[in-house]
Amino acid sequence: MTRPALMAPVMLALLVTAAPGPAAAQVEAVNFENARQEDLYRDLIDELRCLVCANQSLSDSNADLAADLRARVYEMVAGGQSREAIIDYMVKRYGEYVLYRPRLSPATAFLWFAPFAVALAGFALIFTMAKRRSRQPPCTAAQSQQARALLEDERHW
Amino acid sequence: MNRFAIPLLAFVVVVAFLGVGLTLKPRELPSPLLGKPAPAFELPGLPPAREAFSSAQMRGDVWLLNVWASWCAACRTEHPLLNRLARAGTLRIVGLNYKDDAADADAWLQRFGNPYTHIAFDRHGRVGIEYGVYGVPETYLIDRHGIIRFKHIGPLTPDIMQHRLLPLVETLNGDSA
Structure with a gap:
């Protein structure tokens, strides 16, 4: 990732947290x-x-x-x-x-931990998808030739 | 496994949560005071002529504490029900006149009827805070031992009266001290 691409989320986070109440x-x-x-x-x-x-x-x-x-x-x-x-x-x-920050109790545990659980599930999903994709074999010379031909074709339309 | 199974399941779960959410009333908070002793209080009676009230004098009785004010439109809606309850003599109703003007409150009672055996005058809402009042009208049912058994926020309805309040009063009355 390039530097600006890395900075964007950081800047956004700063902007959101600094917004006046x-x-x-x-x-x-x-x-x-x-x-x-x-x-x-x-x-x-x-x-x-x-x-x-x-x-x-x-x-x-x-x-x-x-x-x-x-x-x-x-x-x-x-x-x-x-x-x-x-x-x-x-x-x-x-x-x-x-209370804006309810105290941790059995009744409020779900409230406190659900966001972390959801985030964790999201990361797990991204991880497994990335892994699956990386396991796909790279295409053969014939396949890339075919792809290039298709792209060329499109350009003449 | 079908590749749509997981998204579909997630969708069904979200819809179920939202569906339940629609039926909830977020303004009606469960009172932490249910099952707890009703806060004791002493207040002057509604001026000019009514006598002072102390919650201690209700000990040994099942009673209703109704928080009302002349500025509260919803109080007018439930008032005929309270009048009828008072006429039936089922139980004593104490009015907590909440953040009201004494003359306005008195005129209001003249006009709509007075179901209360006592009226405590909570000019500055101090007792209201002790009872966790945040929306008038509110109604509390208190048993012989001074424990809050039931709380309703908003105007009472015939349905609540018939199916929740009166059966509970009957059980509490049967339960000897």
């Missing part, structure tokens, strides 16, 4: 005692899903419920609760669905 909604100004709590708050409202919106996090959404849940997260962070405790609180009430 949806603009954040108007999130209330919040004040914390320290930067660590503020970081935790920002982290959590990006991690928790807004339940009434189509695929937005709490920080993306203007929905009423999202604002209420942000307020609840704020209280808990300001009250000194840990990240695990807050996530646990939300999962107990709204289920795994509130």
Whole structure:
């Protein structure tokens, strides 16, 4: 493969991952005692899903419920609760669905591993097809002569 | 082996998954609270005149917690069913008035009837969060021991009432404390 051909997928991957996400909604100004709590708050409202919106996090959404849940997260962070405790609180009430990255459990194992299994199956398929093709004997001199004649013929049409 | 067998099989599997996907309702999330103790709460009653409510006072009874608001159009759809249930006296219905204006809520009840024995006024949706409420109306059936036995998101329908809720109430009532 030539260099540009190799670079193309890399560039594409960079482009996709660097694409800007949806603009954040108007999130209330919040004040914390320290930067660590503020970081935790920002982290959590990006991690928790807004339940009434189509695929937005709490920080993306203007929905009423999202604002209420942000307020609840704020209280808990300001009250000194840990990240695990807050996530646990939300999962107990709204289920795994509130998490953008569901925790690994028997119920979510398929979700986590299926993409890898599919990719692996794809590689296996490509590998066996390539192997089968390489096993085909190269054509004889007579066959290539015939092929050339056919191509010549086409050109005169 | 026929060379189309594997693609065909893959196609059938994908179609089967998509077919099942069509019948699911992604908005109706299974509640993690089913089978768990109902979160205890105390709230003022709906202003101006109704008395305060505490979930502790329902202990020993099978009861229904119905989350509603005057701004919720779907609540109006299920309201006649609740009225009928209240008239039949099958079980006590507690209303959780969710993020509503007290005057609007009161006017709404005057107009459409009041099936609730108690109305807890959840002005800021705090208790709603404890119950994992994300779409009004929502209805919870709570047993004698304070365990949530059934949850419905969206308006109740005669079908759900007849085939799911009422049979469950009967079983729970028969099950002595």
